[in-house]
Amino acid sequence: MTTTNTFTAVIYEGTPGVRVHRDHLRIVGTGRAELIDVVLAEVERGAGRIELCGGIGAEDAAAVRAAVGPGVRIGLTRYGFESLERIADYKRAAMAGELRPGAFLYLAPGLDPDRDRDTHTDAVFVPVPDPGAIAGVVASLSGLGLGLIELYGGLGVDAAAAAVRASGGQIPVGFVGYDD
Structure with a gap:
């Protein structure tokens, strides 16, 4: 298509x-x-x-x-200071062949984070209907053993801060910064 x-x-x-x-x-x-x-x-x-x-x-x-x-x-994608140690751990594990799944969250008004997610062995791709839903979406992913969370498609620093809080700071959270 x-x-x-x-x-x-x-x-x-x-x-x-x-x-x-x-x-x-x-x-x-x-x-x-x-x-x-x-x-x-x-x-x-x-x-x-x-x-x-x-x-x-x-x-x-x-x-x-x-x-x-x-x-x-x-x-x-960039990582805030609070995520640097955990993303370094993720990188070391990945380089050693121990890849933990990642969660890619993206802004998608009208989609349901549970019904419309795409789950694969290496990653889960989750639509977020609005930035205010980040905490609930991150909580819904808690049992997946995630190695990282990355935010895309319009989810910026406020959403990243909410994701860090929702994960209790236990999962590194990355967000996109542009070059312009």
């Missing part, structure tokens, strides 16, 4: 392919070597914003910026 209007493409390093396709947002997994090609394909489909997961670093984000040019907003 081709999306004809401008949308947000969330690109993460993981199982290749489209994991979530909504009118306003697509979540696409890729390998590191295919990153630029996947981003360019999403821009060709009409993505006006690219949001890169926390596993993609500044060097790769700069390469994405160079590839797409100035007409597309590029965002990179």
Whole structure:
């Protein structure tokens, strides 16, 4: 299915392919070597914003910026100070082959976080109907043994703070910051 209007493409390093396709947002997994090609394909489909997961670093984000040019907003997931130790633990475990599932939460008015979530072995993709619902959504994920939570598609610093509080500070929470 081709999306004809401008949308947000969330690109993460993981199982290749489209994991979530909504009118306003697509979540696409890729390998590191295919990153630029996947981003360019999403821009060709009409993505006006690219949001890169926390596993993609500044060097790769700069390469994405160079590839797409100035007409597309590029965002990179960042972690607040309170999450740094836990995200470092997550990275060490992942590098040792012990990948814990991640939760990718995205703003999606009209969708139900329980009914409309997409669950896979490596990640759960959860729509959040409004930023005020973050605490309840994070609480609903408590039994999944999550290694991280990342916020996309319009969930910013206020939502990140709510997610940190809702997790009791036990799960690192990342949110997207843009380069403009």
